[in-house]
Amino acid sequence: MRRVGVWLFSAVLMFVLSGCSGGGASTSAPAEQTPAAQQPQPAAEEAKKDPVELVMYSWRPEDKEAYEGFIAEFQKMHPHVKVNFRSFKSTEYNTILTNSLTAGSGVDILQLRPYAGAASIADAGYLLPIDDVPGVADIPQSYLDAARGEDGKVYGVPLFINSAVIFYNKQLFQDHGLQTPTTWEEFLQVCEALSQKGIIPVAQAGKAAYLLSYTHNVIGTSAFGGEEYVEKLLSGEVNFTDPAFKESIKRMSDLVPYFPKDFIAIDDKDAQALFYTGKAAMYINGSHRLETFENLNADLPLDIMPALAKEKGGETPMINWVDGSYGIAKATKHPEEAKAFIQFLASKEFGQMFSDQLNRLSAIPGVVPQHPMLKKMTELSEKSMTSYMMLVHFSEGTPTTKTTFENSLQGMYIGQLAVDKVAEDTQASLEKWFQPKK
Amino acid sequence: MAVLQKETEPKLKVPKQKRINWKKQLVHLFLLPALVLFIWFQLYPILSAFLNSFYSFQGMRRGEFVGLDNFVLLFTESPFKETFSRAFGHNLIFFVGTIIFKMAVAFLLALLINSKIRGKEFFKTVIFLPKLLSVIVVGFLFSLILNPTYGALNTILQFIGLEEWARPWLGDPDTALYTIILVNSWYGLGFSMLIFLAGLQAIPQEIYDAAKMDGASGLTMLLKITIPLAMPAIMVMSILTFIGAFETFELIFAMQGSQAGPYYSTDVLATYFYRLAFGSVDGGESIGLGSALAVVLFLMISSATAVLLFFFKKKEFEQ
Numbered sequence: 001m002r003r004v005g006v007w008l009f010s011a012v013l014m015f016v017l018s019g020c021s022g023g024g025a026s027t028s029a030p031a032e033q034t035p036a037a038q039q040p041q042p043a044a045e046e047a048k049k050d051p052v053e054l055v056m057y058s059w060r061p062e063d064k065e066a067y068e069g070f071i072a073e074f075q076k077m078h079p080h081v082k083v084n085f086r087s088f089k090s091t092e093y094n095t096i097l098t099n100s101l102t103a104g105s106g107v108d109i110l111q112l113r114p115y116a117g118a119a120s121i122a123d124a125g126y127l128l129p130i131d132d133v134p135g136v137a138d139i140p141q142s143y144l145d146a147a148r149g150e151d152g153k154v155y156g157v158p159l160f161i162n163s164a165v166i167f168y169n170k171q172l173f174q175d176h177g178l179q180t181p182t183t184w185e186e187f188l189q190v191c192e193a194l195s196q197k198g199i200i201p202v203a204q205a206g207k208a209a210y211l212l213s214y215t216h217n218v219i220g221t222s223a224f225g226g227e228e229y230v231e232k233l234l235s236g237e238v239n240f241t242d243p244a245f246k247e248s249i250k251r252m253s254d255l256v257p258y259f260p261k262d263f264i265a266i267d268d269k270d271a272q273a274l275f276y277t278g279k280a281a282m283y284i285n286g287s288h289r290l291e292t293f294e295n296l297n298a299d300l301p302l303d304i305m306p307a308l309a310k311e312k313g314g315e316t317p318m319i320n321w322v323d324g325s326y327g328i329a330k331a332t333k334h335p336e337e338a339k340a341f342i343q344f345l346a347s348k349e350f351g352q353m354f355s356d357q358l359n360r361l362s363a364i365p366g367v368v369p370q371h372p373m374l375k376k377m378t379e380l381s382e383k384s385m386t387s388y389m390m391l392v393h394f395s396e397g398t399p400t401t402k403t404t405f406e407n408s409l410q411g412m413y414i415g416q417l418a419v420d421k422v423a424e425d426t427q428a429s430l431e432k433w434f435q436p437k438k
Numbered sequence: 439m440a441v442l443q444k445e446t447e448p449k450l451k452v453p454k455q456k457r458i459n460w461k462k463q464l465v466h467l468f469l470l471p472a473l474v475l476f477i478w479f480q481l482y483p484i485l486s487a488f489l490n491s492f493y494s495f496q497g498m499r500r501g502e503f504v505g506l507d508n509f510v511l512l513f514t515e516s517p518f519k520e521t522f523s524r525a526f527g528h529n530l531i532f533f534v535g536t537i538i539f540k541m542a543v544a545f546l547l548a549l550l551i552n553s554k555i556r557g558k559e560f561f562k563t564v565i566f567l568p569k570l571l572s573v574i575v576v577g578f579l580f581s582l583i584l585n586p587t588y589g590a591l592n593t594i595l596q597f598i599g600l601e602e603w604a605r606p607w608l609g610d611p612d613t614a615l616y617t618i619i620l621v622n623s624w625y626g627l628g629f630s631m632l633i634f635l636a637g638l639q640a641i642p643q644e645i646y647d648a649a650k651m652d653g654a655s656g657l658t659m660l661l662k663i664t665i666p667l668a669m670p671a672i673m674v675m676s677i678l679t680f681i682g683a684f685e686t687f688e689l690i691f692a693m694q695g696s697q698a699g700p701y702y703s704t705d706v707l708a709t710y711f712y713r714l715a716f717g718s719v720d721g722g723e724s725i726g727l728g729s730a731l732a733v734v735l736f737l738m739i740s741s742a743t744a745v746l747l748f749f750f751k752k753k754e755f756e757q
Binding site: 090091093094095098101102113116117119120121123124125126206207208209210260261262264265266270274391395396397398399400402403404407408410411413414416417425428429 | 496497498499516517585586587588605606607608609610611694695696697699700701702703712713714716717718719720721722723724727
C-alpha cells in the first residue's frame, strides 16, 4: 500500500513538473492562440485584432518616461499592440542583449549600437531587414549606414544625431571677460585664464576611458584635419603613427593641468556635478547631455561650442554621428506589429516628439528642432560637419581600435604610456583587422 | 557429484539482498529536479563554452571549426598574451593579498572571540554583517567612500591633518588593486572568521588544560595545539580563498567597470574574460576567444584545487 502511495506521489510530482514547464511555454505562446472568445471586442478595426505585446530593449533608462508617452501615441493607432519598454544600464546592455538574442526570446524591438555594433548583430542573422518599412527609405543614406549589414540591407531606423560639443557656462565666461575659443591656441589661453581665477577649465572625467574620446574629437580634429584626413586613413595613405595624429594625442596630454585634480579617478556624474554647480567652466560630451543639464539645473547659463578650427576664422566642424537605431529581432513572434512600430519610429510625428521632449536632433527628415541650442547645432552642422572618426570607422577588432585608443589615452594619463606609444598601440590594433580601401 | 551439485545449488542463487528494491530506487527520482537544474545551468554552459572555444566567431556569428587556434592566439598574439599574463599576475596578488588581509585577520579575530571576552556575540554579528550585503552594493558604497572629490576617506584624512595621505585610491595604478583587495577582505572577513571559529571550538578544552599543567605558554599552545588542530578549517578556507581569488569579478566590475582601469591596473582573468566574450560598449567581442579563456580558467582552478586538496589531505594523514 505504501509502495502504491510512493508511486502515486512520484506520478503527481512528475505531473506538476511537466505542468511547470508547460506553463512557461504557454505564457510565451503567441497571442493568436488565445481563444477569441476570451478577448475583448472593441469597435475599432485595429482593436478587433488579438492583443499583442512587444518587448522593447533600450540602454537609456533615463528616457523611460518619454517613451511611455511615445508608446501611448503609437497605441492610439494600434490599440491591440502593447509595447513594453525595458531599459538597462548602458554598460550592461550589450551583455543582456547578446544573451536574449542567442536564447531566441525576450526581445522584439531592440536598440542597436551604431555602425559596427549594429552590423555585427545583423550579420549574425539576429535581425529582420526593414528596407521595405514605409519611411525608412526617406532617411538620408549616410544615417542609414549606422545600421546596415554587410549584405547592404538596413536593419535599424536611426534614432538621433549626436554631436561631440563643448558645453560652457556663459555666465562664467562673461564674468571673467572671456570670449569663446575657436582655435587650439585660444582654447589654451581661455583654460589658463580660468585656471588663474581658480575655476576648473574643463570638467573631464577619465574613469571610463570612452569619455576621453569625445574630448579628443573636439580638441584633436583640428590637429589632423576632418573628413579629408579620415579619407586618407581609410585609403591607407596615412596611419595612426602619423605626426598629425600624434599631435592630437599630445594636445590631450597638454590639457592635464586644466582637468580636475585626479580626473582619472572620477566618473562622468562627478564631472557633470562640477560643471552644473559652476565649479568648472566647460564640459565636453555628446549633445545628448543637453537634456541631462536641463533636468539637473534648468537655470544653468548653458551654451555650446563646436570643435576647434585649424586657424583663426577657419571652419569649426560639428562632430556628428548616429547614436543608435531601433531594429527588429528576427525571432519575434509578431513581425507585422514590430514593423508597424518601426514605421512609427521612422515617422516625422515621432521624430518631432522625440526631438521636442528629449532635446535631441532627430535623424528623421523634416523634423524641425524647437530648442534654441538644437537649432544652433543644426545650423553649425549645415556649415561644417565631420564624423566621429573612431566610432564610425574604427570600432572593429578585439578589442576594438576605438577601445584600444581610449584605454591607451588612460594609460598616458597615469604615466604608463608616452604619446608615441598611444599612437603605436592604436595602429597595432588597427592592423589586426583593417584593410585600406583600394 | 550430482548430489553435491544439488546440495550447493541454493548457494549459487542470487543473494536475496541483491534484488532490486524499487522502493529504495524510487528515491533517486527525487534527485531529478536538482539534476535537471544542474545540467541546464552548470553542465550545459560549461560544455557549450568548451565547444565554442574551438570555433571562430565574427561578432555573434559562429564561424568555422578552428581547433586550438583560439588557445594559441590567447597565449601567443599581442595584445592577448600581455593582457593574460598581467591579469594572471593580478589574480596571484589578489590571492596572496586576501590570504594576508582576510585569512590572517579572520583567524586572529576568531582566536579573540574564542577567548573569554565579553560581548563576543556582538562582535561576531558586527564582523559578519558586511557579508549580508550584496557585493554590488559594497562596491558602490566603497566607490563613494573612496571618491577623490567628495569621498569620506579623503575628507577624514584631510580633517585629521593627514592630507598628504589623501589620494585617488581607485585612480592610482599603485593603489587601485590593493584597495579592492582590502574591500574584498573586509567583505569576506566575517565568513572566514566563522569557519575558523567553528574549527577552534571543536578543539577539546582538556588538551589546553593538560598543556597548561605541563607548563606550556600561550604561544606554544597556539603553535602546537591550536593551529595544528584548526588545520582542517584553515585548509577549507585556503581552498575557498584560492577559488575566490581566481574567480573574482563582481567587486572589480562594480568599482572599476569591465575595463578594470585605470589602464587595466585592476584587470583579472574574469574581467578579461568578460571583455573578450561580451566586448565593451562599442563591441569588440570574440565569443571564441572568451570561451577559450573560460576553459583555461576552468582547467586552472580545477587542477590547482585538486593539487591543493591532495596536499592538504596528505598533511591531514601525516598529523
